[in-house]
Amino acid sequence: MPPRVTLNVDLGELADEPEALYALATVANVACGGHAGDEASMLRACALAAAHGCVLAAHPGYPDRAGFGRRSLPLDELDLPALRASIAAQCRALAAAARGLGLEIATLKPHGALYHDDAREPARAAAVLDGAEDALPARPLSLVVPDDAAALAELARLRGHRIVREGFADRAYAADGSLLPRGAPGALLSAPAEAAAQALALARSGRFDTLCVHGDGPHAVAIAEAVRAALLAEDALIRAPKAR
Numbered sequence: 001m002p003p004r005v006t007l008n009v010d011l012g013e014l015a016d017e018p019e020a021l022y023a024l025a026t027v028a029n030v031a032c033g034g035h036a037g038d039e040a041s042m043l044r045a046c047a048l049a050a051a052h053g054c055v056l057a058a059h060p061g062y063p064d065r066a067g068f069g070r071r072s073l074p075l076d077e078l079d080l081p082a083l084r085a086s087i088a089a090q091c092r093a094l095a096a097a098a099r100g101l102g103l104e105i106a107t108l109k110p111h112g113a114l115y116h117d118d119a120r121e122p123a124r125a126a127a128v129l130d131g132a133e134d135a136l137p138a139r140p141l142s143l144v145v146p147d148d149a150a151a152l153a154e155l156a157r158l159r160g161h162r163i164v165r166e167g168f169a170d171r172a173y174a175a176d177g178s179l180l181p182r183g184a185p186g187a188l189l190s191a192p193a194e195a196a197a198q199a200l201a202l203a204r205s206g207r208f209d210t211l212c213v214h215g216d217g218p219h220a221v222a223i224a225e226a227v228r229a230a231l232l233a234e235d236a237l238i239r240a241p242k243a244r
Contacts, residue, residue, distance in 0.1 A: 035069025061111030087131025
């Protein structure tokens with residue numbers, strides 16, 4: 001049997017977000033008020049995830065709406081106690097929205113710059129994990145991390161949490177296996193066939209447990225459709241059993 005992965009989509013970020021993305025995802029990473037999202041969008045996202053059988057994941061980011069959470073915040077702008085408090089508040093808000101539908105949040109995927117910063121900086125990793133543990137009672141948590149997320153992965157394992165290694169279907173990789181910076185030419189894959197081919201290559205590598213499609217791009221639905229179809233055709237997609 002080929003290696004199998006889940007398909008996660010970053011959601012709850014746009015006012016005109018297509019419902020179709022929830023039908024295509026197996027895991028919905030829901031923005032919870034840091035880089036994007038509010039109570040109304042979280043309630044909508046949780047309801048759609050439940051309706052389409054997606055696993056719910058908290059997707060907290062730096063509290064930086066102007067930069068959409070894609071700018072690293074230095075510690076003199078957001079210190080570690082403030083980061084911990086922000087992550088806890090974001091996760092708590094999403095957990096409350098999910099609780100109203102009888103759902104639990106047991107998966108965490110940091111967003112944007114925070115996703116990369118806490119992967120390599122132990123102090124930020126501890127602040128993020130502390131905040132999530134403050135707000136999310138489920139144990140163990142599943143932590144979605146880059147393949148090279150030494151700091152966060154090591155800390156999470158020490159605390160008994162699960163590690164979910166993530167690859168990106170719609171982002172280009174450099175020859176050394178790292179993601180190309182968003183501003184680099186060709187960094188964003190917008191052709192559905194190209195994203196589907198990359199998704200299959202990433203799944204076949206055996207390095208990843210889940211693959212991501214970003215929900216805020218103009219071609220997100222077409223890309224997610226192509227990626228899901230390619231993974232299903234090769235029996236490489238793990239379907240989520242139910243919303244959680």
